Amino acid sequence: MAKIRCALIGSGNIGTDLIYKLRRSEVLEPVWMVGIDPASEGLARARELGLKTTADGVDGLLPHVREDGIQIAFDATSAYVHAENSRKLNELGVMMVDLTPAAIGPLCVPPVNLREHMDRVEMNVNMISCAGQATIPIVHAVSRIQSVEYAEIIASLSSRSIGPGTRANLDEFTYTTSNAICRVGGARRGKALAIINPADPPMIMRNTIYCLTDDTPDEARITESILAMIGEVQSYVPGYRLVNGPVFHERKVSVFMEVAGLGDYLPRYAGNLDIMTAAATRTAEMFAHELLSGRIELKPLETA
Amino acid sequence: MSADQSLKGRKVVLHDMCLRDGMHAKREQISVDQMVRVASALDAAGVPLIQVTHGAGLGGNSLQHGFALHSNEDYLRAVCPQMKQAKISVLLIPGLGTMRELQSAYDCGARSVTIATHCTEADTSPQHIAFARKLGMDTVGFLMMAHLNTPEGLAQQGKLMESYGAQTVYITDSAGYMLPADVRARVAALRAVLNPETEIGFHGHHNLGMGIANSIAAIEEGASRIDGSVAGLGAGAGNTPLEVFAAVCERMGMDTGVDLFRLMDVAEDIIVPMMDHLVRVDRESLTLGFAGVYSTFLLHAKRAAERYGVPARDILVELGRRKMIGGQEDMIEDTAMTMAKERGLLKSVA
Numbered sequence: 001m002a003k004i005r006c007a008l009i010g011s012g013n014i015g016t017d018l019i020y021k022l023r024r025s026e027v028l029e030p031v032w033m034v035g036i037d038p039a040s041e042g043l044a045r046a047r048e049l050g051l052k053t054t055a056d057g058v059d060g061l062l063p064h065v066r067e068d069g070i071q072i073a074f075d076a077t078s079a080y081v082h083a084e085n086s087r088k089l090n091e092l093g094v095m096m097v098d099l100t101p102a103a104i105g106p107l108c109v110p111p112v113n114l115r116e117h118m119d120r121v122e123m124n125v126n127m128i129s130c131a132g133q134a135t136i137p138i139v140h141a142v143s144r145i146q147s148v149e150y151a152e153i154i155a156s157l158s159s160r161s162i163g164p165g166t167r168a169n170l171d172e173f174t175y176t177t178s179n180a181i182c183r184v185g186g187a188r189r190g191k192a193l194a195i196i197n198p199a200d201p202p203m204i205m206r207n208t209i210y211c212l213t214d215d216t217p218d219e220a221r222i223t224e225s226i227l228a229m230i231g232e233v234q235s236y237v238p239g240y241r242l243v244n245g246p247v248f249h250e251r252k253v254s255v256f257m258e259v260a261g262l263g264d265y266l267p268r269y270a271g272n273l274d275i276m277t278a279a280a281t282r283t284a285e286m287f288a289h290e291l292l293s294g295r296i297e298l299k300p301l302e303t304a
Numbered sequence: 305m306s307a308d309q310s311l312k313g314r315k316v317v318l319h320d321m322c323l324r325d326g327m328h329a330k331r332e333q334i335s336v337d338q339m340v341r342v343a344s345a346l347d348a349a350g351v352p353l354i355q356v357t358h359g360a361g362l363g364g365n366s367l368q369h370g371f372a373l374h375s376n377e378d379y380l381r382a383v384c385p386q387m388k389q390a391k392i393s394v395l396l397i398p399g400l401g402t403m404r405e406l407q408s409a410y411d412c413g414a415r416s417v418t419i420a421t422h423c424t425e426a427d428t429s430p431q432h433i434a435f436a437r438k439l440g441m442d443t444v445g446f447l448m449m450a451h452l453n454t455p456e457g458l459a460q461q462g463k464l465m466e467s468y469g470a471q472t473v474y475i476t477d478s479a480g481y482m483l484p485a486d487v488r489a490r491v492a493a494l495r496a497v498l499n500p501e502t503e504i505g506f507h508g509h510h511n512l513g514m515g516i517a518n519s520i521a522a523i524e525e526g527a528s529r530i531d532g533s534v535a536g537l538g539a540g541a542g543n544t545p546l547e548v549f550a551a552v553c554e555r556m557g558m559d560t561g562v563d564l565f566r567l568m569d570v571a572e573d574i575i576v577p578m579m580d581h582l583v584r585v586d587r588e589s590l591t592l593g594f595a596g597v598y599s600t601f602l603l604h605a606k607r608a609a610e611r612y613g614v615p616a617r618d619i620l621v622e623l624g625r626r627k628m629i630g631g632q633e634d635m636i637e638d639t640a641m642t643m644a645k646e647r648g649l650l651k652s653v654a
Contacts, residue, residue: 002450023490028406036382049433064522114632150367152366152367152368154368154631154634156632156635158425159425164427167425167427168427168428168430169403169426169431170398170399170428170431171398171404171431171432173402174399174402191366193366193368193399193400193631193633194399195399195629195630195631196399196422196425197422197628197632198422198425198625198627198629199422203626203627206635208368208634208635210367210368210637212367243638243642244637244638244641244642245641247637247641250622252367252633254637256634256637256638256641
């Protein structure tokens with residue numbers, strides 16, 4: 001069966017984990033990996049796994065996009081360089097899945113709004129943040145039943161799974177995720193809290209979601225909606241698990257989740273990284289199905 | 305510095321926590337009028353530095369940490385203009401509070417900020433520390449749950465905070481777990497690596513009754529700022545009781561600049577009547593100190609205990625075993641539910 005050919009930009013942990021997820025896909029094929037350091041471990045591993053590599057950044061990939069038929073690119077670099085990467089690749093008709101906090105395209109949480117992005121053939125979609133991927137499906141599962149005045153999420157992350165970029169920019173994580181809780185999750189107000197826990201052995205990613213509904217929550221319908229949503233997320237993140245709840249207390253709905261990764265390249269406790277790569281892969285796969293069946297077509301984007 | 309060396313003449317800056325750490329003990333329900341009354345009395349007693357915010361600091365108003373009666377801005381706007389000599393400080397924990405909230409606190413009159421991280425995660429604080437310095441605030445780096453890191457590890461973390469711009473670095477015994485020898489080793493390690501102009505502070509909790517002894521040990525190794533709260537109004541068994549500490553300092557000939565009798569009056573006439581429960585070493589707060597658990601977990605654990613029928617002490621010990629840290633208050637209800645299921649007191653939904 002034909003596959004959609006992909007490029008991975010960024011040769012760090014996320015990019016490397018993506019190679020493993022894409023290799024398992026029935027509709028995606030990892031072809032190129034782009035880095036900036038010729039000596040990087042990620043590029044060496046990519047070559048071992050049969051990918052073509054360049055250490056000249058996105059500019060090193062551009063001349064090969066047409067001949068190698070690249071249609072989808074994943075950007076796991078930084079918000080700082082994403083806009084340029086995206087512009088250059090969109091001009092060649094390559095669709096971007098953005099794993100940086102740049103968020104120049106619409107925010108995407110697969111079980112919530114991927115369908116809409118596909119129907120509009122968005123050329124750039126943003127994966128928000130790990131906490132966003134882990135919690136927004138639950139906020140949406142409540143808000144699709146009853147209006148949610150306020151949603152708050154707490155992400156507990158193992159210290160070893162948090163890189164220097166996120167550490168130095170925690171405010172950005174807070175703002176991005178809080179915003180997405182409203183825009184994608186459907187709450188009127190949102191707040192995101194992050195805790196980095198150094199316990200050894202490392203703790204598996206935990207997420208708590210609180211929603212305040214406007215009226216008394218309909219316990220049976222909300223529970224059913226949450227369980228259905230967990231099932232949907234589990235189809236691409238098998239380690240997404242309800243630990244406790246939903247608990248109902250007056251207008252407050254509390255849900256206690258755990259996210260274990262698949263352990264492809266990243267360790268299992270780093271569910272926060274795994275859910276990002278899994279959601280990005282899921283997004284690309286859905287686009288790939290549409291492309292392969294001819295229902296959508298990617299066109300070069302004219303930019304000024 | 306050896307323990308027997310006289311501390312006579314040593315200057316110590318007292319930093320009161322009643323209106324921040326004390327918010328935990330009051331379930332965040334302190335009124336603006338009470339804030340102004342307490343802060344004014346502390347100001348009149350000569351306390352140079354007073355912390356005012358939600359118990360969890362800037363951004364603390366949340367389902368996770370409870371909603372205070374008023375916004376941090378409302379408290380600060382009411383208190384700051386009333387101060388004759390005291391500086392008002394705020395707490396900011398990165399991951400919860402943000403630079404926007406720090407700017408807002410500054411605009412309301414706060415001039416000192418405590419930037420707090422878990423004792424191994426100092427590198428989550430560079431942007432906040434740098435921003436505080438840019439605002440011209442007295443900037444403190446605060447290493448919480450310090451018993452969970454080695455003296456050398458803490459020294460490295462403190463050095464990082466200093467490199468971001470912190471002017472004072474604190475050893476913070478959030479669990480009230482440390483003994484004087486633990487404090488001594490940590491302060492000494494920090495003193496050995498920090499620049500001479502960088503100050504060292506100590507923030508204690510009285511869960512093992514060691515608040516005063518630990519603070520003295522810190523001073524002996526070079527600390528010059530001590531957090532406490534009048535009548536000990538704070539999380540767990542409370543902070544180092546400030547009026548008691550001031551009395552000890554006076555007996556030892558240290559210079560705190562506060563009026564001891566006035567401070568005693570604030571404790572007796574204002575703070576104690578405000579307490580919802582007598583803040584003291586009881587079964588649960590002693591458990592915090594004994595098991596090394598974050599002091600703020602106390603009232604949350606008591607609530608979860610009531611709700612799920614698992615004793616608070618059992619919940620606290622389990623939280624300690626699972627190495628939960630400050631900010632993970634959601635894990636208290638979660639842990640209580642998991643324990644209740646194991647004990648056949650609660651059924652699973654899914």
